[in-house]
Amino acid sequence: MNSIGDLARSFVSQRHNTLMRQEMNVLTQEITTGEARDVARKAGNTAPELVAINSLLKISEAYASGAQQTGQFLSTVQTALEHLEAERSTVAVSLIAINANSTAQDVTLAADHAKAAFGSIVNTLNTQFSGQSLFAGTAQGAAFEDPATIIESAKLAISVAINPAGAIAALDAWFDDPAGFAAVYLGATGPHTTRKVDAGVEVTISARADDQGIKDMLKGALLGALAPELGFDHAGTASLMQSGGATLLDAGSGLAALRGQTGLAEERTSQSIAFLEAQRASLTIARNDIVSVDPFETATKLTDLQTRLEMHYTLTARLAGLTLSRFI
Structure with a gap:
């Protein structure tokens, strides 16, 4: 029974570790790009507006590229x-x-x-x-x-x-x-x-x-x-x-x-x-207003997560080092 509990505890620990690492990857990406990873969730009720802005941006970029080439040609x-x-x-x-x-x-x-x-x-x-x-x-x-x-x-x-x-x-x-x-x-x-x-x-x-x-x-x-x-x-x-x-x-x-x-x-x-x-x-400003994340808030979350992850590693290492003789 004790071995089954150890396996379960190990599984829960690994799962918890994986979830924290995934969350860290998300926060790292967001603080690097300045945008929410889950754009649809961040947009919420403004999703239709975001779709329209993205469409206009693509059109504007296409015209700008063509105009630049025409300007160089002329x-x-x-x-x-x-x-x-x-x-x-x-x-x-x-x-x-x-x-x-x-x-x-x-x-x-x-x-x-x-x-x-x-x-x-x-x-x-x-x-x-x-x-x-x-x-x-x-x-x-x-x-x-x-x-x-x-x-x-x-x-x-x-x-x-x-x-x-x-x-x-x-x-x-x-x-x-x-x-x-x-x-x-x-x-x-x-x-x-x-x-x-x-x-x-x-x-x-x-x-x-x-x-x-x-x-x-x-x-x-x-x-x-x-x-x-x-x-x-x-x-x-x-x-x-x-x-x-x-x-x-x-x-x-x-x-x-x-x-x-x-x-x-x-x-x-x-x-x-x-x-x-x-x-x-x-259009870029309008898009950023919808999809951007608060850099201070994101950095705070990332720091907190790093602390928790380090603590998790420390506890895991200590638990792995426990023996019956030390326990007695």
Whole structure:
């Protein structure tokens, strides 16, 4: 009978120990997270409100994540447009400076500058951000064929011209020809890309490689790069290069418009991000009011439980060490 009592006492002791350790784990988790482990029990009558808050938080977080990505995308587009503007302005100046008194070396240097800038412009327009092209609209992949392919296609189209005016007309026709510019432009041609940055709030990404301002910039750079290769006399070559520079100057307004539209989209996205962050903060406070635990009360309970658990271990050890001889 005594052995049965010892086993029962041992079982009760182990069970009591397990319960205290489980309670300690719960209190430790609560003091670490600041939230009740049994959220449903803590919420009580406010459970429906908690469900609604959690749902709104998930929606807000999803929109905030998308808005952050859109903001980063637009910032990268703006940086690329700034690079395009720098290329446009410097090449325009070098081409405008060519005249009948320029040396052959001046012409060669200006043409080389225009060709290098054209390559840099195309490569910039082919930039991707997180696997999506900056300037191809809804299309996947690069916005253009490689620069050398574009130059060869344009050169073939204008090589039959007999004077600078004819070369300009031929290049204009190439940009409108389905077998010309449309064949080397790989991006979308439909409506511009839109991105949702909040419920009912969308931003339009207007910067696309088939925009007229960008096409004019490409046209001006092509004229400057190809002028010395068309077989015209010095005066004709200089005239064509100056036309290329003038075209680049005119392209500035179109590029400025794209930068302005992108800036407006960035501002609208930033406003949505700020609103979503404020909304998430407000919802988080409301949620914490329902599910949070009193840290002082929880710490007090944990300290008390630790004391009781230590006492339990001490008593268990003493009981385990009892012998008949000590008892007598």
